[in-house]
Amino acid sequence: MHHRFQQLQEFVNSLEDDFRKFYEKGVMSAGTRLRKKMQELRKLAQEIRVEIQQIKQEKKGAKKTESAGE
Template sequence: MKRFEQLKELVDGLEADFAKFYDKENSAAGTRVRKGMQELKNLAQEIRIEVQDIKNKA
């Protein structure tokens, strides 16, 4: 469950930058969004591998 909490915190942390980028067209916020989304992708992949490993052990 710790990984899921990390995932939620990352998404919640990006909310302000999403608003700044889409509502105020702040390009620096867009860069932060892109970086955060890459981290999200990497974390999601790690979780997928972890889940698969646990599933295969059962």
């Protein structure tokens, strides 16, 4: 499995405690931490999206090069 997926899973799993504290116990400071972590999740997701697009472009470019060389 790709390390990015594992990184994403671990990050999401790290949110569980603060989700419980905020939603089940009403701990406001947990809500603040969650908001910050959700922003980090958004940043991580964007990094992964950019990486995916770069890989797709590289593979697309490689196919064009192979086709031109034939």
